[in-house]
Amino acid sequence: MNVPYFDLKGQTQSIRGELDRAIAEQLDNGSFCLGPAVDAFEKAFAAYTGAKYSLGFNSGTSALHVATRILNLGPGDEVITTPFTFVATSWAIVYTNAKPVYVDIDPATMNLDPAKIEAAITPRTKAIMPVHLYGHPVDLDPILQICAKHKLALIEDAAQAHGAKYKGKPVGTFGAMSGFSFYPGKNLGACGEGGALVTNDDAIYKRAKALREHGSYERYYHDEIGYNYRMEGIQGAALGVKLKRLPAWTARRRELAHRYHALLKGTPLTLPVEAAYGESVYHLYVVRHTKRDALREYLTKNGIGCALHYPLPCHLQKCFASLGHKVGDFPVAERSAKECLSLPIYPEMTNEQQDAVAAAIKAFFATPAAA
Template identity: 55%
Template structure:
């Protein structure tokens, strides 16, 4: 079998270092926040080329605190995209605001900046582009519009650790960048985790207070906060893994290039594209096909796992029916949701595994 993701293989490759890091935290008894989390914050901020980083318990929490730190609340609107994991919209709703959607670009499946300005109203308080599948949105265009309307930008970079836009790292361009360390991410914890990065010291201070019950100092609760703190063990593990992230990223990019070479010219499969000036880190290698279900079942029959990211756009999810959208409102997102098929891709894959997946797809594509 070829799994969609092999976390056991990753753990095996760094087991001694991870185990030592965990045991060190157990010995220190600094189980919540502590020195390992603080050190990880410094190291991840350096990696993103930002001044500040605030570690939290999930990527969703990072998005939530970013919104709150910017003063966004009830009655406000945040412009984002419907083709994303539901957490993007959920965080906006947690803040009491309303998500307003802009369709995605057909090439990158990230925010279509050409449609952005039309979605801005007098209630808009922020723009939240999503760096989908490991590729950054068109940040120059988005930032120009944001500055013209005096709006902050929150980068949902939960799938884009180390991605770049004309040499600038994900999370470093907007006012705040948010990342997830869910285990399957390019940089994943052994459990849950997230972080917000920024160059604004005041925003970082607000998020640090909000993540820890709104405390300015112990038992001095200045604002109503949350229990969004990162565990010490996760901070220690992420420090180990961060040292390997660039090597893992290059392995992902190598596998992606191999997939693209092997599947070039396929009659039924449309390949992902790396846009000009971008460094795609391939959290997901998602092909598109109108025959997706047939291809998916063919892979399954050969013992090859695949994924769907994402089969229902947020605006058509039952949980968000109150936003008042219907089929046809965002046609590019809806078409992508019907066609995307995520292939196995992780650093520990072998060239032979990549070739087997591609050969199975090609055989089924031509058979159809």
């Protein structure tokens, strides 16, 4: 049985009629940039996260960039973050000419390790930006304590964690602000690009709203340098349709993750863990093994989709060579990058498809390539 890594077409078809109607309404009323559908989605997503405000953006990267702008970061400032995530987290920092300061990750959750943060703090540190990687919450309480002790801002990168919970409370509401991504492959994905900045702070909301729209609090009057980071009306409409399904989709992802736990128990793979403090939404189901590349090749040849998240940590990316990092600086992140493999997991996946994935993995470990 062939099993795709992701089935976005299947998800779209399952709600095609409602999507068509919602998008047609935008075509009919001409609300292509922001507008009523975006307003409605912003209110609904704020309620979903338990926040006071949600602002729609053209991407999660843009939302995080505006978050760093609101902190008035500039040359010489530093933001502590993880080297093991998608590069957009670091983009948000360097776009302000500040410096990302990396801290190694926890070997169990692969999230930023709170125990290693304080050693990286300098007089130039202005904020901490952890990532809820793969949909699993980072351990926030110790990070919040560090922020309070050193008077640092906390920005949550929740791009992969729509609906994830830390000690029973949705992520994205613990820091001054957070950024979410609605890239099509996310648990809540637009029909194109999209993102959101979430906050409980009135002043942050007002400034973020202005920065999103050319630095303007009043049309054609520009108080500061801003951006064209507005969400499209069609994306707001599509996200409004999908948000209503997100709780059910999340429940199915968690069901599939627990089935993987059972199906793959006893194999040589290191399986994902769910810390006692968190509830993961399993944006990705990432296993680890020293024979990762051979396993990936075997699965691909046998019709099983899989992917790498992420094959090269940020500190070793060519674009960040000026930071002066070298192999060995963050060994846990580097080892994870060599061993991680993302298996198919999405709400439309059938039990039979998942059984086929597990069977193929077990078959691989019976081959000489796994020795």
